Amino acid sequence: MFKSAQLINSIFVNSLKLCAIQCNQNSLCRIFEYGSIQSNQCLLFEGDLDIQGHLISSLMTNSQVGIIQIKSSLFINYGQSCLTICSQNRYLKCNDHFLCDCIEHTYWNSSSRMCLSQMTISGSFCSPNMNMCRNDLNLTCSFNNQCIDSRISTWSNGITIADRNTIIQGSSSVGLDYPMGIDIYENNNDESLVIVDSTKILIHSWLNDNLQNPSGLFLDKNNLYVVDCNQFRIVLFSSMQTTDPLPQNIAGIKGMNGNQLQRFQYPYGIIVDYQKNLYVADTYNHRIMFWSVNSTSGIILTGTGIIGSGPTELSAPYAVFLDENKGNLYVADKDNHRIQLFYINDTIPLHGITVAGGNGPGSGSQQLNQPTDIWISKKTETMFIVDSGNHRVQLWNIGESSGVTVAGDPNVNLKIPAIGLGLGFYGGNNEPYGIYPECGAETHVDTSGHLNPPPPGCGLNTQKAVYTWLNKVGGRRLDCANSYYNHKSIAQGIQQSGINRSDIFILSKVGPTFALGYNDTINQTIDILQELQTTWIDLLLVHWPIMKHPAQSYIPKSSDPLCNMSNPLTYNEKNCRLSTWSAMITLFNRGIVRSIGVSNYNITHLQEIINAGMILPSVNQVSFHPYNYRTGRTDLLKFCQKNNIQLIAYSPLGVSDVHQFPIIYKSRATGMYSTLFQDPLIISLARTYERTEAQILLRWIHQLGVASNPRSMNETHMRENLDILSNPFTINDDDMMHITNLAQDTCEIDSDWYQCVGDGNPPYKY
DSSP: OEETSEEEEEEEOSSHHHHHHHHHHSTTOOEEEESSSSTTEEEEEEOOTTTSOEEOOOSSTTOEEEEOOOOGGGGTTTTSBOSSSGGGOTTEEEOTTSBEEEOTTEEEETTTTEEEEOBOSTTOBOOTTSOOBOGGGTEEEOTTSBEEETTSGGGGSOOOOSOTTOOOTTOSSOSOSSEEEEEEEEETTEEEEEEEESSSOSSOOBTTBOOOSEEEEEEETTEEEEEEGGGTEEEEEGGGOSSSSOOEEEEEBTTBBOSSTTOBSSOOEEEEOTTOOEEEEEGGGTEEEEEOTTOSSOEEEEOOSSOOOSTTOOSSEEEEEEETTTTEEEEEEGGGTEEEEEETTSOSSOOOEEEEEOSOBOSSTTOBSSEEEEEEOTTTOEEEEEEGGGTEEEEEETTOSOOEEEEEOTTTTOOOOSBEEEOSOOOOTTSOTTOOOOOOSSOEEOTTSOEEOOOTTTTHHHHHHHHIIIIIIOOOEEEOOGGGTOHHHHHHHHHHHTOOGGGOEEEEEEOSSSOOSHHHHHHHHHHHHHHHTOSOBSEEEEOOSSSSOTTOOSOOOOSSGGGOTTOTTTOOHHHHHHHHHHHHHHHHHHTSBSOEEEESOOHHHHHHHHHTTOOOOSEEEEEOOTTTHHHHTHHHHHHHHHTTOEEEEESTTOOOSSSOOOSEETTEEOSOOSSGGGOHHHHHHHHHHTSOHHHHHHHHHHHTTOEEOOBOOOHHHHHHHHHHHHSOOOOOHHHHHHHHTSOOOSSOOOTTTSOOOSTTOOOOOO
């Protein structure tokens, strides 16, 4: 059975063949199923198994599923005048402009040159301006490229009503600092916002009895319940007063923590039922407590007091929500990265079921990362989850396997400029500016493991290029790497430019000429910070998925046994990658780097991170240009877009570098040229669009949704690169396809380091 697709019709026929004929006669039908519920029942569906939904087990063991395959040749008349043509094509219609257009429930995909099925599932990937979401199902493409209910799509833009600069009446200091809880106080048709600020007490002292780190609150008419986290208690402010009546300590013992029934261990969440009984998330006792009115001790509803992930176990529960009418208790099980549902009328200890997340920490639509609050619509049972580790709010329907982002962004710290400046190995000062010998700017380890001083003047070209890019041209992203050995020269160029550090986006990379692994990655990053003379890196990447550069004969020695290639008993390439990635996550959590990603990773490497339940990279940087797009990048781009990973192109211009394009192979022309600048199609399009060859290539990449960082020392070329954004133009769909269909280099640099792959070609010498 096809889950989450749109059912068109259910009919009864006598064979699978007749069911297929029925689907073929319906221009919207893409999938048919015969014998799923009853032996001769035929179900017809809209949808595309490649991009939405999935097969689930049918009630009938002998049910059969078929798919209608369509080809681009069916859509050759798209966009043409439709006075006579469209009436003869069942997949096209004549629109209001008398042009052949896609039929209802489909959209035009310029890459495949076909009308494809629109998305029917909330949370499906979509691209802006492509009409990919079903409007008749109230779906629209959101700010973060997901189909979302159009009635809440405007929630992506919030309005700031209180921040660090807000003046607070009765407070000796200004602004909010780490607000932890919020609720609405209603009185005589007037609504006021009540905020718990965890580092400044907005509800001030009474009789020298202060709150310490209030972390949660609940409003019940005029009564305010506050979780006084660092004093391990719940405080009641009757009638919202701090003097008359005095606040009451109604649960826990002030200043005394513990795991006894009378005590809490840093409680965070609270909710109160109609009878004024308390449900408390006793966070670091890993349990949910029930306190009846006037009781001096609580009852453990669920949680064993020990970290666990079973149905009666919790790990740092942070928030609770009670649907009293249905007896449902929802718990944000923070460090298990899930939402648990308990039925309060069941036998204690309550057994929970996971209704959101539970797939390990991550930013995928089926994952959560340290959820800290939850609210449930009592009418629709829609969950709104504060997914703190992903900097977003997720909308999640009960019974669904994934959620949709309605506010925030898991890559909130990644606001990456589309065009950057590549800084890999600029020439020395003894070479003319603009020449590219392989010249590291600082003393470094050479390919044989020897300590090498730089050639005379090496590094001044790097400094000049950075200064020109930042100061004269107005570029803002710098693409660096530890293995380029020029961080100090880059820092000098930044200082010379006079541009504020906060206005510059610095990307750098760890490894592979430096050892990787957990501790080595962290130490390497600290060295990078010192060399760049900065306190943070905007985006840090793992440079390669393996631990040794192909051109180097020496092996960097890692202190991590998993990454120590000299010890075959402990070395494990996959686990070394994961250990290194764990260090990257630590650096991100510490705020040393604001976003983390990878470089030169293929789908297998990325899938390892997913399978390990770890946070996904925000970026994957790979070589990307028309000569390697179809043979090495289409599937990777699709995978990255599906998983919200931004692809960045290095070598976007296809200029000869480490790899030479094979013009002739075994006396046969390959259809490629020494550089893409010499390709007749690129030259022709440059003339047609009145742009440079480089601008055609960069615009092609940009329209595919890929960022880029071309390398240049030429001020004019730098300006031209940025000009595709400041003075944009659009390559039409036909020309985009012509570029895509250029000859392909089957000797692609792969994850095994500069080895020729594909089509049985022998290795080329670089």
